[in-house]
Amino acid sequence: xxxxxxxxxxxxxxxxxxGCSNGTNGKNTTSNTxxxxxxxxxxxxxxxxxxxxxxxxxxxxxxxxxxLTHETLTEIDASGNPVAGMATFEQxxxxxxxxxxxxxVTFTNGDPCTTEDVxxxxxxxxxxxFTSGKISTLDHTEIISPTEIRFVLSSPNQDFLTTxxxxxxxxxxxxxxQEDTEHGFEIxxxxxxxxKWVPGDVTSVTRYDGYRGDKGVAKTITFRQIxxxxxxxxxxxxxxxxxxxxxxxxxxxxxxxxxxxxxxxxEDVWIKYLTFNVNAAPFDNVKVRQAIAHAVNKNNVxxxxxxxxxxLHTSVVNKTxxxxxxxxxxxxxxxxxxxxxLAEAGYPNGLEITLxxxxxxxxxxIAAVVQSDMAAAGIKIKVNxxxxxxxxSMMKEGQHEMAIYGWSDAIGTDFTVxxxxxxxxxxxxxxxxxxxxxxMIDAALSEVDxxxxxxxxxxxxxxxxxxxxxxxxxxxxxxxxxxxxxxxVKWNASNIHDFCYVSVPSYQ
Amino acid sequence: xxxxxxxRLLMLVPVILGVILLIFVVMDLAPGDPALMIASPDATxxxxxxxxTNLGLDKGIAYRYVAYVKNMLxxxxxxxxxxxxxVMDVYLERLPETLKLAVGAVxxxxxxxxPLGIIAAVHQNTFKDSASMVVALIGVSMPSFWLxxxxxxxxxxxxxxxxxxxxxxxxxxxxxSITMGLNLAAVMTRTTRSxxxxxxxxxxxxxxxxxxxxxxxxxxxxxxxxxxxPIITVFGSQFSYVLGGAVLVETIFSYPGVGKMVVDAIGNxxxxxxxxxIVMTTIIVTCVNLVIDLLYAYVDPRIxxxxxx
Numbered sequence: 024x025x026x027x028x029x030x031x032x033x034x035x036x037x038x039x040x041x042g043c044s045n046g047t048n049g050k051n052t053t054s055n056t057x058x059x060x061x062x063x064x065x066x067x068x069x070x071x072x073x074x075x076x077x078x079x080x081x082x083x084x085x086x087x088x089x090x091l092t093h094e095t096l097t098e099i100d101a102s103g104n105p106v107a108g109m110a111t112f113e114q115x116x117x118x119x120x121x122x123x124x125x126x127x128v129t130f131t132n133g134d135p136c137t138t139e140d141v142x143x144x145x146x147x148x149x150x151x152x153f154t155s156g157k158i159s160t161l162d163h164t165e166i167i168s169p170t171e172i173r174f175v176l177s178s179p180n181q182d183f184l185t186t187x188x189x190x191x192x193x194x195x196x197x198x199x200x201q202e203d204t205e206h207g208f209e210i211x212x213x214x215x216x217x218x219k220w221v222p223g224d225v226t227s228v229t230r231y232d233g234y235r236g237d238k239g240v241a242k243t244i245t246f247r248q249i250x251x252x253x254x255x256x257x258x259x260x261x262x263x264x265x266x267x268x269x270x271x272x273x274x275x276x277x278x279x280x281x282x283x284x285x286x287x288x289x290e291d292v293w294i295k296y297l298t299f300n301v302n303a304a305p306f307d308n309v310k311v312r313q314a315i316a317h318a319v320n321k322n323n324v325x326x327x328x329x330x331x332x333x334x335l336h337t338s339v340v341n342k343t344x345x346x347x348x349x350x351x352x353x354x355x356x357x358x359x360x361x362x363x364x365l366a367e368a369g370y371p372n373g374l375e376i377t378l379x380x381x382x383x384x385x386x387x388x389i390a391a392v393v394q395s396d397m398a399a400a401g402i403k404i405k406v407n408x409x410x411x412x413x414x415x416s417m418m419k420e421g422q423h424e425m426a427i428y429g430w431s432d433a434i435g436t437d438f439t440v441x442x443x444x445x446x447x448x449x450x451x452x453x454x455x456x457x458x459x460x461x462x463m464i465d466a467a468l469s470e471v472d473x474x475x476x477x478x479x480x481x482x483x484x485x486x487x488x489x490x491x492x493x494x495x496x497x498x499x500x501x502x503x504x505x506x507x508x509x510x511x512v513k514w515n516a517s518n519i520h521d522f523c524y525v526s527v528p529s530y531q
Numbered sequence: 532x533x534x535x536x537x538x539r540l541l542m543l544v545p546v547i548l549g550v551i552l553l554i555f556v557v558m559d560l561a562p563g564d565p566a567l568m569i570a571s572p573d574a575t576x577x578x579x580x581x582x583x584t585n586l587g588l589d590k591g592i593a594y595r596y597v598a599y600v601k602n603m604l605x606x607x608x609x610x611x612x613x614x615x616x617x618v619m620d621v622y623l624e625r626l627p628e629t630l631k632l633a634v635g636a637v638x639x640x641x642x643x644x645x646p647l648g649i650i651a652a653v654h655q656n657t658f659k660d661s662a663s664m665v666v667a668l669i670g671v672s673m674p675s676f677w678l679x680x681x682x683x684x685x686x687x688x689x690x691x692x693x694x695x696x697x698x699x700x701x702x703x704x705x706x707x708s709i710t711m712g713l714n715l716a717a718v719m720t721r722t723t724r725s726x727x728x729x730x731x732x733x734x735x736x737x738x739x740x741x742x743x744x745x746x747x748x749x750x751x752x753x754x755x756x757x758x759x760x761p762i763i764t765v766f767g768s769q770f771s772y773v774l775g776g777a778v779l780v781e782t783i784f785s786y787p788g789v790g791k792m793v794v795d796a797i798g799n800x801x802x803x804x805x806x807x808x809i810v811m812t813t814i815i816v817t818c819v820n821l822v823i824d825l826l827y828a829y830v831d832p833r834i835x836x837x838x839x840x
Contacts, residue, residue: 071795073613081571152574152582205615221624222614223795224698224787249696249785253680257688257695258785412563412800419567442573450572 060526062242067255067264070518071248072226075217076208077193078151081432083518084226084246086190090521091228091244092131093193093211096122096141097184099434103343105184109136109194109212112184117471118162118176120183126170130196131216131231138172143197145174154191157438160468179469181476182435189434190519214239214523223248240511240526259284259504265527266509268520270502271384272330278504287503290334292341292516293431295324295389297378297494298452300423305370312491314364315374315425316354318400319393323356325497327392328385333497338484339443341433342498343516346467346480351488361400373401379417380427382408389427389496421454428452431517436480437468444487453492460486506530532828539821543814548600550813554806555596565800569612586612599806608810609803611796618807622789626811628698629788632711632780633773635704637766639712640719643670645762647716648723652731653750663720671717679710679783696785707784711777715769722765726758733757759830767823771816775809 070084077089094109110122128136142164148154162177176183186192199207209217214237215228227245230238247264249255256277259267270278270286278286297319299306306312325333337353340346365373378393380386387408394404409417417423430450432438441464442448446456463486467479487493501518511524566574566582574582583589587598602609608618644667651663686706687695693702730736731754739749774789781791789808796804 074615151571152578153571155578156571156573221787222616222621223625223792224785247697247785250782250791251676251680251785254683254696254783254785257683261688261691261695263694263697410563410798412565412568412798413561415567415572416562416564419564447575449574 059529060240061265061529063245064241064243064266064522064525064527065245065247065264066266066268066522067247067249067258069248069250069252069255069269071223072220072246073222075206075220075226077191077195077211078148078154078208081153081191086519087522088217088226088228088246089190089193089211090213090519091215091239091523092209092213092217093190093195094213095188095190095193097187099185099188103185103345105188108188110141115173117179120174120176121167122172122174124170124172125235127235128212129233129235130199130210130212131233132196132199132210133233134196134198134210136194136196136212137169138166139169140197141172141194142166143200144192144195147195147200148192151191156442157186157189157192179471180437181468181470182437185435186438215244218243219245237524240524241522244522244525256504259506262506262530265506266512266525267504268518270504272332272500272502274504275502278502283507285505285507285509287505287512287514288500289514290342290516291431291499291501291518292343292433293429293518294336294341294498295328295385295427295429295496296336297393297496298418298423298426298428299492300418300421300425300454301492302421302454303424305368305374306424308368309490310364310368311370311374313354314361314368314400315376315397315402316491316494317357317364318361318397318402319354319494319496320356320396321353321496323396324389324392328388329497329499333499336495336497337488339440339487339493339495340436340480340484341430341439344433344436344439346436346477346484348481348484351484354491354494356396358396358400361402365401373403375403375405376424377405377407378425378427379407379409379414379423381411381414386427393427418452419449426452433517437464440464440467440480440483443493444483455490455492457490460490536821536825539817539824543817546817547810547813550810551599551603551806552596554809555592555599555802558800558802558805559592561800563800565612565802568800603810608807611804612801613796613799613804618803619811621792621804622808622811625787625789625792626815628786629774629777629790631704632707632777632786632788633770635708636711636715636773636777637770639708640715640769641766643712643716644719644723648720649727649750649755651720651724652727655728660724663724667717667720669717670713670720673713675710675714676779676783678713679706679780682706682710683783696783698787703784703786707777707780707786710783711773711780715773718769719762719765723758723762726761727754730754730757756830760827763823763826763830767820771819774816774819775812 068084072084072088073082074080074085075088077093079085096108096110097105097112098108100106109128110124113121115121124136124138130136145158145161145164148158160176160178160180162175165173165175167173193211195208196210199210214231214234216231218229219225219227225245225247227243229243232238249258252270252274255267256274258264260281275286278284299312301307321335325331337351338348378390380390390406394406397404414426418426430443442450444455444460445451445464446461463479463483467476467483470476470479506527508528511526513521515521565588566579570579570582587595606619610617611621647663647666651660654660683695683706686692693705697703736749736753739753777788778790778794780786781788789812793805793808796808
């Protein structure tokens with residue numbers, strides 16, 4: 024008996040020693056008041072840092088890293104206009120831009136940044152599938168001096184300066200890249216430098232104290248990959264991380280319920296859409312596509328897939344982009360009209376369609392809502408959830424009938440319309456090949472007069488709306504959980520946030 | 532005994548070759564082009580074709596298989612299509628974490644299942660037996676992701692005893708180990724119980740009791756030792772399962788193990804990572820099974836005699 028009591032007491036002691044920790048770990052405190060900011064900021068994210076090469080991806084995580092470690096020649100201001108970034112610029116003529124780099128720009132390894140590095144960056148960019156399309160109109164660069172360089176285009180491109188602000192076109196060190204082909208591209212001119220990269224686990228950067236301008240606030244910033252959203256919120260509440268990215272609308276209440284946390288919420292530019300394969304019958308018939316568009320209840324989709332928190336979207340052009348036509352008339356949800364249009368098009372008994380989408384939220388939810396709403400119009404939908412690799416292949420080879428996908432880049436209107444609609448574009452999911460549309464897109468890119476250009480993009484949107492190769496559904500919101508008092512983050516609607524000046528108050 | 536060990540290690544060769552062939556065939560048949568997963572969506576057909584050539588994807592499966600095996604013999608498992616890092620480096624980075632999780636989970640399973648199984652067997656058909664089996668049933672029925680989140684909410688958020696995830700020190704292994712261990716304990720409890728029941732009514736135990744050996748010694752020294760063989764077998768299979776299959780637990784607890792690495796690689800059609808990960812896991816599991824077989828010899832001298840023959 025005594026032995027058992029002794030054993031029990033030992034077990035209790037052991038658990039107490041192992042389990043009870045000091046500090047406020049796990050306790051929900053109500054106050055974070057302190058005069059000092061944390062030196063080490065930890066950000067929880069579900070996105071994977073698949074590469075540290077800015078030219079190696081268009082995904083948000085690698086580009087967020089590039090925002091910290093690299094700089095681009097131009098940047099985009101709050102109004103969406105290109106402004107000076109690392110360099111100042113001057114448009115010499117329709118085909119020529121001159122960039123001037125300040126003499127004190129250095130890479131984080133101490134090497135000076137010169138126009139040779141700029142020229143090298145763009146030559147290298149031609150070899151990457153992630154960047155070559157963005158600079159397709161760049162004919163060549165001319166180095167005038169170590170601080171001045173000219174970019175000469177093959178044809179006018181009114182979006183060129185906007186495109187240069189894309190983080191995938193960050194300036195790289197020629198010397199570092201040539202000396203170390205596997206890691207040299209990690210060296211940039213940014214406020215931070217990469218110190219640790221463990222794919223699927225953590226990625227850390229440290230402040231570069233030799234930066235020429237305003238230095239970063241935090242000494243180190245670590246991105247911790249936490250795939251599960253609930254786990255990310257728990258880690259935030261537990262103060263294991265300071266910022267939790269990639270939350271959903273359903274998580275907002277958990278953040279609001281914790282007085283030490285704050286919910287950051289703003290509109291995103293991720294358009295969810297339905298795409299037809301316009302080369303496959305019966306979707307090669309514009310009447311059929313328009314009829315199906317009348318069978319989609321976008322409000323229901325927002326209610327089901329976004330918990331009611333979404334913004335209806337009609338145009339292929341994204342919000343905040345130049346030339347968006349906000350007066351574009353949408354296809355109203357009208358199942359009776361859809362039925363009669365289908366009958367006119369030769370399908371009086373309705374249609375059976377396979378709708379392919381990624382597995383998981385929100386795509387499968389969107390598919391379920393669409394399936395339910397279309398049934399009222401006599402359209403029977405078979406949902407086909409597949410892995411990303413399979414869906415990409417399917418759409419690339421034009422094996423889909425209809426699919427649900429998304430578009431989130433908002434760097435320039437030409438990039439968006441060209442990617443989604445140009446006949447040779449790899450992102451042309453609807454497989455449309457319309458020479459007239461291609462010509463309209465090319466003409467708009469080179470139009471110098473801003474008002475005319477705006478009208479040209481509106482004409483494109485109207486033309487595409489009539490053709491209906493896509494049914495744009497909605498954009499939503501980005502939800503981020505932060506600790507109260509967190510400041511300095513430049514939130515970005517494409518989820519490529521700028522954490523250079525992030526400041527998190529120290530915890531008590 | 533050494534010949535037995537050598538023979539077992541040599542048998543690994545055809546197993547590995549077969550595993551690699553199977554992976555190549557399955558990945559080849561699976562829908563999805565790896566080039567599309569690596570390249571930008573805006574990549575032209577020429578760029579995709581060039582990428583396929585660079586990765587060797589334009590060659591036939593037989594050519595790629597032979598090339599892979601040749602490289603593997605030099606310790607080169609290829610580079611990840613996605614990150615570009617050598618697969619061996621990525622795997623070896625993650626292996627210690629998975630091994631820690633496996634050891635932790637099996638330890639939790641053992642400290643729960645063995646006492647519970649012995650109690651259930653010794654008190655067969657009583658309340659203690661039923662209670663032990665109910666506990667085992669609950670353990671095997673609870674989904675690991677649900678259990679993991681519950682443990683996280685209680686022990687991490689409410690009580691603050693353990694971190695919610697990551698790999699910061701010993702404390703970060705506790706909750707994932709308990710999550711996995713409870714699932715494993717259920718299977719091992721039942722095995723322990725039935726194995727003990729087989730030996731509890733043996734004549735030699737009756738003899739031991741007749742000679743005046745106390746009951747505790749009869750159970751733990753005589754009965755349990757003879758019941759160990761099936762328990763060790765299940766232990767080995769559960770350990771192997773954890774080594775390769777802890778994806779859900781790794782995801783919930785943001786644990787950078789090899790299970791999640793392989794599953795993510797499958798989704799990305801990252802063939803070198805899939806192949807390398809599975810090959811390495813196969814080698815480790817085979818070695819674990821060999822150790823289990825050698826443990827039999829240690830526990831049961833009769834088996835040792837068979838190995839020596």
